[in-house]
Amino acid sequence: MTPRVSAVVLSYQDEPWLERGIHALLASEGVEIDVVLVDNGCTDGAVERLRGTPGLTVVGDGTNLGFSPGCNFGATFTKGDYLVMANGDLVVEPDALLRLVEVASDPTVGIAGGSIRLNDDITTLNSAGNDIHFLGFSWVGGFGEPAATHAIAKDVASAMAALVMLRRDVWESLDGYESNYFAFHEDADMSWRCWQRGLRVHYVPDAIGRHRYEFGRVGNKMYLVERNRLIFMLTCWDSRTLVLLAPLIAATEVAMALIGAKSGWFGEKVHGWGWLLSHRKWLRERRRAVQSERTVGDKELSALMSDRLDAKNFPIPKSLLFLDAAAAGYWRTARRFLR
Template sequence: MPEASLSSYPDSNRLPRVSAIVLAWKAEPLLRQSVESLLASAKVEIEVVLVDNGCTTDDVEVLSKLPGVVAVGEGENLGFSAGCNLGVAASSGDYVALVNGDAIVEPNTLARLVEVVDQADVGIAAGAVRLADEPELLNSRGNEVHVLGVSWIGGFRERETRSEPTETAGAMGACLVTARSHWDRLGGFDPHYFAYHEDADLSIRTWRVGLRVLNVPDAVALHRYEFSRNSFKYYLVERNRLMFVATLWGTRSLLLLAPPLLALELVMLLLSVKEGWFRDKMRGYGWLWRHRKHLGERRRRVQAERTVPDRVWMRVLTDRFNTPLINPPGVGLLNALMTSYWRVVRRWV
C-alpha cells in the first residue's frame, strides 16, 4: 500500500487531524473493532466521535472511556444523515471521515484518503469497501448514480483490479473522507433524508461545484454488509430518490427527462403493488407533498451553489440499470429505451 506523503499536507510539521464519525445503532457486533481500528490509524491524528444513535448495548459507555473517543447523542435514532451531522458538529478535525460502525479500516486507510482528498480538484475520497466475510471481494468501488436518480453500489462482489484511484459518481458513506471546509461549504447532509441517498446527494453536489469524487483502491475498509428489504427501506429509498432529483437536477434537465422519469414512476408503482409495498410508495408521495416548502427552499439553495452546468457534471451518471441487487420488471427494455433517449436529449441539457 503506498505511503501517504506528509509533504502534501498544509502543515507538514504535524499529522493531519481527522475526525472519524461513527454511529452506534442497536447492537452492532463489529462496533468495538471498528472504533479500535480507527484509533490504530497511522500517519494521522485521529479523533473518533461516537454518536449514540440508539445503541442497545454498553458499547458507547465502554468505548467513550478510550483516549481519542468523544461520545455524543442521547440514544435517539436520528438517522444516518442527522446522526452524522451531529457528530461532525462535535468534532475538531481538519478532515471529516464517515465510517460505518460495521466497517473496519486498515491502518493506512485514513492517511491515504487524506492524501487523495488534498489534491486541489478532489472534494471526496472514498475507500474501497470490501466484504468482511469475503475480503477478496468488493462491497463497493464507488456508487453508481442513474440519470433518473436511482443509486446503487458499484462493483459488488467483484475482485479488485485497480491500481490507481478512479472517478465515481457517488462515494459510499460507509468509508469516506472530505475536508471539513468542504463539508461546511455544502452544509453536510440534509437531515430529511434520514437514511439512503444522502451520500449520493453529497457526492453529486461535490461534482456540481467543480470537484471530483474518487474511490481509492488501496484505502481498504472491511464491511459487514447485509442487503435488506423491508417496507420502511422502500419508503425511504423511493421518497429520497424523488427528493434528490427534484432538488439537484436543473430545470431543463427535469423537463427533458420528464418522460422517462414518469415511466420509471409507473414501473415502481407496479413493482410496489406486486411486492406489497404500495402503501409505502403512497406514504412517500404524502411526505413530499407535506414538505414541499422545504423542497422548494432546498432546491433554490442547491441550484444557487452550482458552478458546473448539468451537461458537464451529468457525464458521471449512468443511463443503464446494471445492479444485481435491484431488477425492476422489463429492465432490459428500460435500458435500451433509456440509452437511446439519453443519447438524443443530453446535447440539450
C-alpha cells in the same frame, strides 16, 4: 506535520463490529486521530463498553436521529482538519485514513472515498464508488467483483457513505449531509453537490475498509430509498433536465408503484409521495439553494451518469429489458439538449 483527522461513527441497534471498528480507527497510522461516537440507539451495550476509551468522545442520548442528521450532529464535536464518516460495522486497515488524506488534501477533490470490501472476503468489493443513474437511482459500484479489478484510483459519480473523507472546509461549505434524507441517498446528494461546484469525488483503492454489509437494516427502507431518489432529482437536476426527463420520470413512478404493489411496499411508495407533497415549500427552498451554488451544468455532469440499470442491483425481468434499453436511448438523445 501530522494530519489531524476526526472520525464520526454512528451506533444503531445491535452493533457486533462497533468495538472492533472504533479500535481500528483509533489505531490508524500516520494521522492524529480522534473519534466521535454517536449513540443513535445502540441496544447491545457496545457504546457503554467503549465509554472512557482514550481518543473517543461519546455523544447522543440513544435517540435514533437517522444517518444523515446523526452524522451532522457528530461532526459538531469534531476538531480535525479532515472529517471521516465511517459506518459502525466497518473496520479500516491501519493506513486507510492516511491514504484518504493524501487524496482529500488535493484542493480539486471534494470527497475521497475508500475501497469498501465485504467482511467475509477482503478481496471482494462491496463498493468501488457508487453509480448514479439519470433517473436518480444509485447503487454500489463493483459489488461482488474482485477488488483487483478496481485497483486504479479514479473519479466516481458518488462515494459510498460507509467510508468517506472531506476537508473540514468542504464539509462546512456543503453544510454536511442534507438532514431530510434521514438515511439513504445522502451520499449521492453530497457527492453530486461537490461535482456541481467543480470538486471531484475520487475513489482511493488502497484506503481499505472491511464492511459487514446488510441491505435491509431499516424497516421502511423502500419508503426512504424511493422518496429520497425523488428528492435528489427534484433538487439537484437542472430544470431543463427535469423537463426533458419528465415522460421517463412519470413512467418510472408508475413502474415503481406496480413493483411496490407486487412486492409489498406500495404503501411506502404512496407515503413517499405524500411526504413530497406536504414538503413542497421545503423542496422549492432546497432546490433554490442547491442550484444557486452550482458552477458546473448538467450537460458536463451527464458524462458521470449511468444510462443502464445495473443487473446485480436491479434485477429486471427479461420481458422488460427492452424498456431499460429504450430509456437509455431516450437519454442519449436528451443529453444533447442539456445545459
